[in-house]
Amino acid sequence: MSVSLDSVREWDQKDPLANFKQHFALPEGILYLDGNSLGAQPRAAKQAVDDTLDQWRDELIKGWNQGWFDAPERLGNLLAPILGAKKGEVSVTDNITLNIFKLLGYVLGQDTGGRRTVLSEGGNFPTDGYIAQGYCRVSGSEHRFLPEGGDLAEHLEGVAVVVLSQVNYRTGKLRDMAATTQLVHDHGAEVIWDLAHSAGALPIDLNGSGVRYAVGCTYKYLNGGPGAPAFLYVHGNCQGGGWQPLSGWHGHAAPFAFEADYTPASDISRFRTGTHSALTYAALEASLVMWNEVDMQALRAKSLAMSDLFRECLADIFTAHGIEDITPIANQRGSQVSLVDTQNGYAIVQALIARNVIGDYREPGLMRFGFTPLYLSFEDVWQAAQHFREVIESGEYRSPKFHVRGAVT
Amino acid sequence: MSVSLDSVREWDQKDPLANFKQHFALPEGILYLDGNSLGAQPRAAKQAVDDTLDQWRDELIKGWNQGWFDAPERLGNLLAPILGAKKGEVSVTDNITLNIFKLLGYVLGQDTGGRRTVLSEGGNFPTDGYIAQGYCRVSGSEHRFLPEGGDLAEHLEGVAVVVLSQVNYRTGKLRDMAATTQLVHDHGAEVIWDLAHSAGALPIDLNGSGVRYAVGCTYKYLNGGPGAPAFLYVHGNCQGGGWQPLSGWHGHAAPFAFEADYTPASDISRFRTGTHSALTYAALEASLVMWNEVDMQALRAKSLAMSDLFRECLADIFTAHGIEDITPIANQRGSQVSLVDTQNGYAIVQALIARNVIGDYREPGLMRFGFTPLYLSFEDVWQAAQHFREVIESGEYRSPKFHVRGAVT
Structure with a gap:
């Protein structure tokens, strides 16, 4: 390939984030480029969940006064610095x-x-x-689509609220x-803003x-x-509004006063609704504690370097085999590489x-490969690219078994 | 007390549900009468959650095709026989x-x-x-309360939908x-119908x-x-309706087709909305598998016998100390005993x-004690009543420390 294995190993030695990989429980022998869909497991998650199971067993109802009830705000505060x-x-x-x-109802x-x-x-x-x-049907509001690639400024007349993704899930x-x-x-x-594909992928300054x-x-x-x-997220200056429509008891001003009317x-x-699962918050909290140690500028630099490395290793393959690389340029890119091959994308x-080598596929023809700087090394990316090259050059993607469509998530 | 310890031990020996207690991980030395608020932990829950953690670690995104995605319907089918x-x-x-x-929007x-x-x-x-x-505010419908104790028939004029609890959370x-x-x-x-305080408490025939x-x-x-x-729950004959308003991608006719419009x-x-937590479904599924072995008629008989035992053991105490027993008669009772003492209820x-001895308190003056036939024995109930008697007779509830109000769940 155009970049040598020795050189990417050197990059790994200088990587300021290299230490994070040991904080993840990664299965042997997997090159996981689907962290944009489901992130890998922090090692601390298991202990946190086990501790919460023990708390449920031993403390029973008292657990709600020992951190479970306050979890939405406590975890929100852990997440806040990562989002600006x-x-x-x-x-x-x-x-x-x-x-x-909730936010549509709150704003409208x-x-x-x-x-x-x-x-x-x-x-x-x-x-989204x-x-x-659904909101517009129940509230009598009107819904319209901004056409893909359309100029937003031309579509805002009469619009009260627009829902936008910071990073597009297909193109990145x-x-x-x-x-x-x-x-x-x-x-x-x-x-x-919908930050599904940007939170934890790049620095955000809300x-x-x-x-x-x-x-x-968060998954x-x-x-x-x-x-x-x-x-x-609601900016501090915008928290003086009224109701959000999914008004459940956990969002009440005095949830344990059991008043008849909602305040x-x-x-x-x-913005809470009802009772939340203590187990799933425990796993997430363990991860967010780790994330608070991450230098987000270093994360961004490594993310871009990894996605460029993958593309550079395979540029000749893309050209020779008619695979379209639609990955945006660096300052318009999330943390994924997006490739289109309508004929063979699924099979590849x-x-x-x-x-x-785990990536994912989205109709029509889209191959997505996510780059997660905390648990991927540059060598991992290089090896994944090498597999991609071999799959194409050997023609093994042509095997009929890879063309059978199954359930895809 | 009016019932001897020997006699309740005999009841335990004849209890057809006695075997279930071993399926629960119960802390030593606790008499837990708050299973109406948070149920105890089935032993199988820990293994099920640990297995799901391992599945996340090892299978990563593939886990969604290995049982996670279908969990809402699979667990629904496990629950169905318990609900009739x-x-x-x-x-x-x-x-x-x-x-x-969702159901308000679906019906309206x-x-x-x-x-x-x-x-x-x-x-x-x-x-509720x-x-x-919240629904009425966003949809322009009208909300009214049925006054507590009011005759429902007199309040149905112009009403499209009424939300009722099968078992009242305060009185039982x-x-x-x-x-x-x-x-x-x-x-x-x-x-x-809201079955929060009846599902798993008594036989239900929806x-x-x-x-x-x-x-x-389910908690x-x-x-x-x-x-x-x-x-x-929606009866099979009523599933031909239209949208429910919380229309997210998991409720779409083809969630992985990524179509622009909702169908x-x-x-x-x-009735799904978005992505659900695999960990919390795993714990619940372990419990529901156990619940499918329960004879609900035997459960009901034991529940009523336990609540009557508790009240019978303490009838003289209630009378002597002005504690009002508002527990309904057997055929109008859920699975809790409800006692009112506006002056000392909290401290007791x-x-x-x-x-x-864990019960709970709800303002104003309400003491609630839940009876869960799968993990309480008659002797447990007898011992709890004995503690109640001692707390009253010794006057220890008068200690100022028991009158300080804290967070109550």
């Missing part, structure tokens, strides 16, 4: 779908100058549009969050970007475990999986 | 608050003959009213589910009672673990907790 947010601005709760619904429940339209992004991860449609394209937020605000609208509302995910780059709870809490805890990913 | 429901009628998903919102999204009023129950667990209020009062459902339907309204919609909880009597996911799944999976519960 302040203490009290982040809650870890429910899932992204539900958190978007305030004065929007008569605007009732919700815009969501075509080509975005579809749940699905829940916007990174939006300029500060400039886009300013543009939306200048048009008299509000924006809810406060510095003028962002008022955001949601995101991808943040290694919270399968189905770990999502997060929700929202005055702080970020108003399956052939790589058979070699224990 | 059929396969495909129950989903284990999200929490009760959210599930009530259908033809209600122009009715838009949601009735919820005064004196019910408050989250809070979320009904059991409603006649079949008769009440018939009454509501006869008045042209629909009823959503199909036989003509019930179309219900929600409930109380069903031992799913702190914050385990809730369930939602609800045609079956119970339409605290003094009992200091003796490792």
Whole structure:
């Protein structure tokens, strides 16, 4: 390949993040390039979950006063610095779908100058549009799509709120969050950012970007475990609003007063709904404690270097075999490489999986490879590229077994 | 006491459910009468959670195709026989608050003959009213309370949906589910039953009672673990309706087709929202497998015998000390004893907790003691009553330390 194994081993020796790999429980012999879908397991997660199981067994109901009840805000505060947010601005709760619904209701429940339209992004991860449609049906608001690749400024007329992803889940394209937020605000609208593919993938500065509302995910780059709870961010200046519509007892101003009528809490805890799982918060908390040690600028540098290394190793293969590299340029890139081969993309990913090189596939024709600087080395990336080369050059992806479609997540 | 220790030991020897106690990991020296709030831990839960942690570590993203993704329906089918429901009628998903919102939207999204009023129950667990209020605010429907103790038939005019608890969380009062459902339907309204305090506490026959919609909880009597996911039931004949408003990608007819527009799944999976935690489902599944071995008629008989034993042992104490026993008669009782002492109730519960006898307290003045037939013996109940007697007779509840109010769950 165009980069030698010796040289990438040198990079690994100089890598300031190399020490983090030992904090992960990684299976032997796997090259895992799907941390953009489900992150690997921090070693500390098992102990944290076991401790919580013991707490349930021994402390029973008292556990709720020993850290379980306060977990959404405590974990939110652990997450805040990773997002460029302040203490009290982040809650870890429910899932992204539900958190978007809450924020839509919270924003549209305030004065929007008569605007009732919700815009969501075509080509975005579809749940953002699905829940916007659900919100609009129940509330009598109007939903529209921003066409994929369309100019946002041209679609904001009459729009109250737009839901945008900072990093597109397919292409890995990174939006300029500060400039886009300013543009939306200048048009008299509000924006809810979805950070599913950016939180833990690159430095984020919500406060510095003028962002008022955001949601995101903790089970991808943040290694919270399968189905770990999502997060929700509301800027401190925007917490004086009214209800969010999923008004459950945990979001009440006095949840244990058991009052008949709902009164929202005055702080970020108003975005809670009902009882949350202590076990899944325990695993996530163990990961977030580790993440608080990460230099996010070093993470970004390594992420870009890894994705460029992978592409550089394979540039000749892409050209020779008609594989389109749609990975954005560095300052517009998340932490994934995106390749398109509508004919063989699925089979190539399956052939790589058979070699224990895990990427994923999304219709139509998209191969995604995620780069997670905490538990991948440059040598891992080089070896993965070598497997990719061999899969193509040997023609093993042509085997019929790799063309059979199964359940894909 | 009026019942001898020898006689309750004899009852234990004849108890057909006695064998279940060994399936629970119970802390030494605790008499736990709060299983109505958080159930004890089945021994199988730890292994199940550890296995899922290993699966996350070793299988990574593949875990979603190895049982994680299908968990809401698989666990729903495990739960169905315990509720008198059929396969495909129950989903284990999200929490009760959210599930009530979904069902309100699902029912009100259908033809209600122009009715838009949601009735919820005064004196019910408050989250049912809070979320009904949230739903009504966002949808423009009207919310009213059924006054506590009010005659339901007199409050159904113009009502589209009423949310009722089968067992009241304070008093333990059991409603006649079949008769009440018939009454509501006869008045042209629909009823959503909340089974939080009845699922796993007594035999339930949703199909036989003509019930179309219900929600409930798995972390109380069903031992799913702190914050385990809730369930939602929709009768098979009522699954032809439209959207539920919390329309996320997991409820889509084709979640992995990533289509732009939402199309609800045609079956119970339409009530999913987004990604759920594999860890918490694992703990609950271990418990539900055990629950499928339980004879629910034997459970009911033991539950009533235990609550009567506790009250009989203490009847003279209640009379002498002005403690009001508001526990309903047997055929109107859930699985708890409810006692009122507005002056000393809080302190009595605290003094009992200091003796490792765990009940709980709810303002104003309510002491609750839950009876869980799978892991309590008659001797446990007798010993708990003996402690109660000693706390009262010794006057130790008068100690100032037991009157200091702290966080109560």
